[in-house]
Amino acid sequence: MHWGLCPRGPGAAAVAAAGSFWGPARLPSRLGCLGMTRRLVVRSVAGADSPQSSSKGGRYRDTVLLPQTSFPMKLLGRQQSDMELEIQQKCGFSELYSWQRERKVKTEFCLHDGPPYANGDPHVGHALNKILKDIANRFHMMRGSKVHFVPGWDCHGLPIETKVLSELGVEAQSLSAMEIREKARSFAQAAIEKQKSAFVRWGVMADWNNCYYTFDPKYEAKQLRVFYQMYEKGLVYRSYKPVYWSPSSRTALAEAELEYNPEHVSRSIYVRFPLLRPPPKLESLTDASSPVSVLVWTTQPWTIPANQAICYMPEAKYAVVKCSASGHLYILAEDKIAPVASALETTFDVVAAFSGVDLEGGTCSHPLTPDKVSPLLPATHVTMAKGTGLVHTAPAHGMEDYSVASQHNLPMDCLVDEGGMFTDAAGPELQNKAVLKEGTDVVIKMLQATKNVLKEENIVHSYPCDWRTKTPVLIRASKQWFVNITDIKAAAKESLKTVKFIPGAALNSMTDMLDRRPYWCISRQRVWGVPIPVFHHKTKDEYLINRRMLSPALLTYVLR
Template identity: 65%
Template sequence: NRRTTRCHNTGTAPSLSQRGGGLLLRAVSFSSSRCHGVSSGEGSAQPAESGSGQGQYRDTVLLPKTDFPMKLTGQKLLDKELEIQQDCKFADLYSWQRERKAKKEFCLHDGPPYANGDPHVGHALNKILKDIRNRFEMLRGRQVHYVPGWDCHGLPIELKALGELGTSGLSPLQIRQKAREFAEGAIARQMAAFQRWGVMADWDQCYYTFDGAYEAAQLKVFQEMHSKGLIYQDYKPVFWSPSSRTALAEAELEYNAEHVSRAIYTTFPLATLPPNITKEAGLDSVSVLVWTTQPWTIPANQAICYMPNAQYSVVKRLDNSELLLVATERTANMAALLGTELEVVSTFTGSQLEGGICKHPTIPSKEVPLLPANHVTMAKGTGLVHTAPAHGMEDYSVASQFKLSVDCIVNEDGKFTELAGPELHNLSVMNEGTDRVISMLKECGSLVKEERCVHSYPYDWRTKQPVVIRPSKQWFINTASLKDKEALQKVRVLPESARSSLLAMLDRRTYWCISRQRSWGVPIPVFYHRETGEALINNLHTLLLVMHWHNQKECVYLG
């Protein structure tokens, strides 16, 4: 055994020593961090001397020779990686594999990142995983077709571009110019990072959604869909973001499971007893009990909905003799909630409620009908649903069926309009407006119970602020017509569960809002009458817009 000055391993390892023309395998114990080996000739090695004598054994170590550095840090590491990329011609790999002969082509459609910031770990995960798949297919002998791109429109870019300036004092053209400049800068930084990561692509042939040709193709698709009746304009409830002042599609929402609402139980006095219910003693003073997590929608109430096949009961509170109409199977829950016993006075089916009319609690001159609806459930509440058609999707369906008015009481900033009354005008519906509505219900004696409700609620995924549902004149895709097509069944979907999710979404949402109230984006190719606001769209107008966009370098929007 001998002690050396440096070793890569610890413990016992073999060394080779030559004797008499043969090789002798000897066990040498290492105790330091580097091995120089042993000398030839004699069977045992002598300890290396200090100083220059240590180098005499280096030529006897039987290891491969390489110029590759064992360790690099800092700038040296970055320089070496760039040198390897250049020497190995990483940038030419995509064009090389496109030129070689292949029996099959593998095409990967790149879902583009937003051009709204610097590259981050999310970009790395996305691009590197795609690059791994592309290289795998290339090794299988396939010709890879991959065109990277960027989504250059939308609110995220507009918000980042304007920053603290906002839109005040800026014309739409100025907003678009700033947004475009910001997007171009973000694209340059992100592309440099993707190239640095060695992603295999033709970086000179990327696609950008703000290109004139790309926008022209979008306008052409819009015209084709409109001619088939798949796109229409209507006034109906949509998800509205007061923080962004624009309509949102469901894909632009994120649901906050920790949202806290002030849920209330309130009464609507029964003004006209349903004809199918025998008038018994005391039933003329019955009040319909409803539950809602959005008290601010009470002033917009147009009806109360019930489930036709369910059982309903008139119950008497033993603490104050008040008569309430609730679903029979919710009676026990109501008794526990109110902290009093409920005595059942009479029971009947929901269909017998037809023809009943209630008084509105905060608007004395207003009366609202009792109407059947399929969306009523018994999972929560009282089995009777307060219905405000302007501020609920299912509510709007009921209004369409029974020809109810759809009056919006909330403006684009999320505040009550004049239609809500002088007491509520200009109050934020999610804050002081809710407080005031609850106070009004207390003053008129209709508020039965208030509770804190933690539930899932939609938020604007960009501003992280809650949204409201309000009617607005927007452009929609008729998804009810799309789901009748069989095209989706012919597509191979992985995993298969994704197909079910998409079909379920189409069944749940019969329309999809595609218009936005922003300056930076592809416009709806429609002309409007200056005075009446009536939309005018035909093939000629769309063709003119398509030609305009296709032939221009800068995106200038028509007013």
């Protein structure tokens, strides 16, 4: 089968004779051209016209029965693109979609078009996406089905706003929200026209005069009505929780907006938290003359100022060890004694061993603020894969940390602002310093000054980044709107069983994500997008949402 040879073009008889025709001669001419190639390549057949070939070579060539063709060996310059356009016009590509919709057939194949972003010129990713969909549509059409395919564009969101603001440069800082929206809309419309022109040129079968656009007011109004229906059912709520936060974009992100850099370098430290009140079951193992410290390891030193607890694994084995170099006593997991001693370039002598549950009731003093108490708490997320078996817990900067804080009523104060800078609540030494840059350096120096850092080393590991700006993100607690996945998890899993996944392992990834995340952040701190239909009080932390807000008049105001 020769993809793209049209039996209505030159040399059709030769192609048909060679057995390369798409199907029976009685098929309509449009179907005869369904194999339109994205780049028509025509070759002369060996033996057709070769006056310069030697008689010795022709001796073997002439023994093979080959078809003759008048096709030129190649098309020069614009001849190739002109030929492709001529084929599209003669074969009625622009009318193919409407023609097949009028056929009286029993089956219909519906392909939902996951829309591209209207944020730039067409590229090879667009080509791969649209052409593969076109192949699927044409295949089902030739199998006798009526195809339903409505192409569209995602016209809102961070990708478009980021592109517009980057092009405006310094000028963007003086623009109002309405001005940014107007410029974003104009940018999206221009991008749509460029992309649509390319898709048509590629011969993709669709009704290009009737596409869907997410910035269509009717589309937006339906979104807001669905939002309110979910809110009424308790599936949407507002809460103060840690979310992935992009300092470069100054907004919350969903997991789908992250990409992971496997070569990211973090500054990791071993930190000691002096034992303030020994666990009741371990009082006999400690005395004032030999103070004991709990040993933790972290790859995010900047979160230490926000520490509220140290977590342990109740069913694991722990030990009190004595450092042969310094004589200090430390508590860590029994399984981590050898690797931690190696990392610290020392040896540990085991003083006593005990179960994790025996740590219950103990407290530590904060390594930067001695009068601040960090309790020892049990947690299910503690593992022995890395570190010391004891986990530093900062509720404002970790999903699992937040869960522990919720169970034990710990403070969840966030010390980081929208730009990724320490706030004044972090203290004068840290205020206005970027937590992922100089802020980390200052925190480590402060810990060194209190002699609570045992070692610092760089570690290469996978770290989440904003997939648009390619810069690291952080986890930061803030008030956002969330979808409650817990209440719809069972129904979602049942629905997924009816979907055929290619490859099949993708189903496991989807179900794992549902199990891991009980909520999904849907709000963004941006201008260009569909607003959440909520009115906030000017001075109080209160909001108003009800059915009357979805009246046509209010929707017109909200969506303008």
